[in-house]
Amino acid sequence: MIKVGLLGCGTVGGGVVQLLRANASYIAARVGAPIDIARVLVRDPSKVRVPELDRGRITTDASAVLDDPTIDVVVEVMGGVDPAREYLGAAIAAGKQIVTANKMLLALHGADLLERARKHGVDLAFEGAVGGGIPVIRVLRDSLASDTIVSLCGIINGTSNYVLTRMRQDGLSFADAVKEAQDKGYAEADPTLDVGGGDAAHKLVVLSMLAFGARLDGARVPTEGIDAVEPIDHAFAERFGFVVKQLAIAKLARDGSALELRVHPALVAKDTALANTSGVLNAVAIEGRALGPCLLSGRGAGDMPTAVSVVADLVDVASAKKSGISGNMTRAIRLGERKLAPMxxxxxxxxxxxxxxxxxxxxxxxxxxxxxxxxxxxxxxxxxxxxxxxxxxxxxxxxxxxxxxxxxxxxxxxxxxxxxxxxxxxxxx
Ligand SMILES: NC(=O)c1ccc[n+]([C@@H]2O[C@H](COP(=O)([O-])OP(=O)(O)OC[C@H]3O[C@@H](n4cnc5c(N)ncnc54)[C@H](OP(=O)(O)O)[C@@H]3O)[C@@H](O)[C@H]2O)c1
Incomplete structure (x- = not known):
């Protein structure tokens, strides 16, 4: 049996519990052992949770997960930098396999965590951190390992994309579109990280670590939000044959040495796939030197799409543990210093x-x-x-x-x- 410590049981954690239950026998056959959620760390033990959760496993004491030598894998879906960073550091030091969906933590301390994981011979998997259910991390880490990525460009914040889509298609003001996104549960009560571009910048740093092997802990990505885009800009853009999208762009500068990273609204030609990625959908367009263009798109957030990625990672790291080959995934990611091109x-x-x-x-x-x-x-x-x-x-x-x-x-x-x-x-x- 593979024993899991789940850190957090909110939107994504609840989805993970449900998906593991729904596909238990298939997943057990795939891993070669059943997966047992042994402990679930939360803040408030009295909160209502998904019915599939065995409430007897709930704890508010992190050491019940981190100091339990029988726990093989820690799945971190609590979010934020602290105490998640400390918990993952302790879990890595204890030789546990790690899965996380925490893009903020990875953008600020990902290179450091990967280095620690490599040192301790454990895997650190993070497919859920970017693009929800879209398998973009695996594609960059494994499928395109043979090629040189020259650029990537993504619509990787569903809230911003929803707001811009509603402004363009139905003439809503920015404030009304944000309010509607909040009412539908797409935007947080404080939407600053989404509409201000910070969330997309975090994800761009994570993607760039894999696409360009860039060590970017805490990199300052030039970032602009969508709050200054007015309905009239959508109308003019349309007249010129474009739509306004919030893009996260990473590319090798022309001389190939520096890396250009930026997040900002941009005019995108109307007849392209990115322009037609509407509502809460996400898309990432990758350009490989040998491959040429490649587009991945789908649901970039939400409980079940993100749980699909998190549980797929869990299957991978649990299988590696079972086969005694922990750490290969982490060893595949090679990071080095990369100069950032000035804006x-x-x-x-x-x-x-x-x-x-x-x-x-x-x-x-x-x-x-x-x-x-x-x-x-x-x-x-x-x-x-x-x-x-x-x-x-x-x-x-x-x-x-x-x-x-x-x-x-x-x-x-x-x-x-x-x-x-x-x-x-x-x-x-
Ligand atoms: N939501 C998405 O669609 C999505 C998509 C991709 C990635 N992610 C990432 O996944 C992570 C989780 O997101 P979420 O939307 O599931 O968040 P959430 O709904 O707010 O859930 C967070 C969970 O973590 C627990 N928690 C938070 N801080 C804690 C602490 N200090 N000690 C113990 N427990 C703590 C909370 O406990 P209580 O329930 O008791 O409050 C809650 O169960 C974040 O890193 C997020 O960026 C989310």
């Missing part, structure tokens, strides 16, 4: 919306400020007519330019007296 060096096209007073020579001043810094205009649209005192929206799509150049031009334009407020810039993917 100022990123080169892309830009969508820029100006709110300008309709005075003679204004457009020439704007294009002049851009042109002086090497930013040239590809398309320009003016919506209606303004006056000297009532501003009008003017939207431009630029050719490729460096981030530093567009930022410098927008700073100058934003301070001028012919614009009503700071220009709104969205990068074009």
């Amino acid at each position: 100022a060096d990123v080169e892309t096209r830009y969508y820029v919306r100006f709110s300008v007073f309709d005075r003679p020579g204004v457009l020439a001043k704007i294009t002049g400020a851009l042109g002086e810094r090497g930013v040239s205009i590809e398309q320009l649209v003016q919506q209606g007519r303004g006056t000297e005192d009532v501003p009008v929206d003017v939207v431009m799509l630029t050719h490729e330019a460096k981030e530093a150049a567009i930022q410098a031009a927008l700073e100058v334009i934003g301070k001028s007296d012919y614009v009503a407020h700071a220009p709104r810039m969205i990068r074009v993917h």
